[in-house]
Amino acid sequence: MSQSVISLKEVTKVYQIEAQKVEALRGVTVDLKVGQMVGVTGRSGSGKSTLLHVVGTLDKPTSGEVLLNGTNISGMPDQMTSNFRNSTVGFIFQMNNLLPEFSALENVMMPGLIAGASAEEMSDRAGELLNRVGLGSRLNHRPGELSGGEQQRVAIGRALLMAPPILLADEPTGNLDKKNSDAVMDLLLELSEQNGVTMLLVTHDLDIAGRMPAQMVMEDGRILDTRGAW
Ligand SMILES: Nc1ncnc2c1ncn2[C@@H]1O[C@H](COP(=O)(O)OP(=O)(O)O)[C@@H](O)[C@H]1O
Numbered sequence: 276m277s278q279s280v281i282s283l284k285e286v287t288k289v290y291q292i293e294a295q296k297v298e299a300l301r302g303v304t305v306d307l308k309v310g311q312m313v314g315v316t317g318r319s320g321s322g323k324s325t326l327l328h329v330v331g332t333l334d335k336p337t338s339g340e341v342l343l344n345g346t347n348i349s350g351m352p353d354q355m356t357s358n359f360r361n362s363t364v365g366f367i368f369q370m371n372n373l374l375p376e377f378s379a380l381e382n383v384m385m386p387g388l389i390a391g392a393s394a395e396e397m398s399d400r401a402g403e404l405l406n407r408v409g410l411g412s413r414l415n416h417r418p419g420e421l422s423g424g425e426q427q428r429v430a431i432g433r434a435l436l437m438a439p440p441i442l443l444a445d446e447p448t449g450n451l452d453k454k455n456s457d458a459v460m461d462l463l464l465e466l467s468e469q470n471g472v473t474m475l476l477v478t479h480d481l482d483i484a485g486r487m488p489a490q491m492v493m494e495d496g497r498i499l500d501t502r503g504a505w
């Protein structure tokens with residue numbers, strides 16, 4: 276059997292705001308093998324983003340276990356967790372969070388510079404990635420000088436720079452029209468397949484989710500249903 280890349284066992288997440296408790300995850304157990312790509316759907320508030328945050332080590336589960344590439348991240352100290360995250364997980368959000376003062380090339384290089392890699396090497400790799408996402412002629416443009424679809428392609432390049440085994444996307448096409456959504460999905464699927472990436476992609480758009488080989492539906496902090504190739 277192939278290796279588990281993302282493995283959750285009975286994961287819960289409770290947010291407490293003053294006297295109010297919100298059970299955002301109520302016992303999620305799921306196991307993704309290398310190269311598995313799953314579209315996550317479900318109503319607003321069903322726990323999709325919380326799930327990605329917990330898988331992406333941005334947030335700690337209240338109980339249960341999260342293993343990434345076989346490593347249990349629950350007890351890891353914060354600094355170790357952020358290094359682990361930088362090398363293991365690529366994120367793509369609806370709001371692309373590109374740094375407005377930096378060029379497309381510099382934005383894509385950023386995770387490498389943070390990790391202490393050589394600027395020259397990162398610049399070469401970032402240039403290659405921007406070529407692959409069709410932005411070879413936009414290296415020196417700042418985010419504000421790019422269209423929404425182009426910005427999201429820069430964000431894809433940035434997410435892939437460290438060649439992470441895991442890609443987490445939360446409504447990556449949420450701000451895009453149909454044509455740009457399709458193009459971004461084409462790219463995500465193509466690059467992920469080439470690199471054997473394991474991916475969770477949250478979307479409210481059932482057509483987009485349907486482009487992933489497998490799907491899961493969240494409801495009220497739980498996995499309600501799974502479909503497709505598991
Ligand atoms: N940081 C937080 N603090 C308190 N409650 C939160 C926080 N993040 C999410 N929630 C709550 O947890 C539930 C799940 O939210 P979320 O995972 O964002 O859902 P989705 O992404 O499916 O819309 C919601 O009821 C939401 O209000």
Ligand SMILES: [Mg+2]
Pocket residue numbers: 323324325
């Ligand atoms: Mg959400």
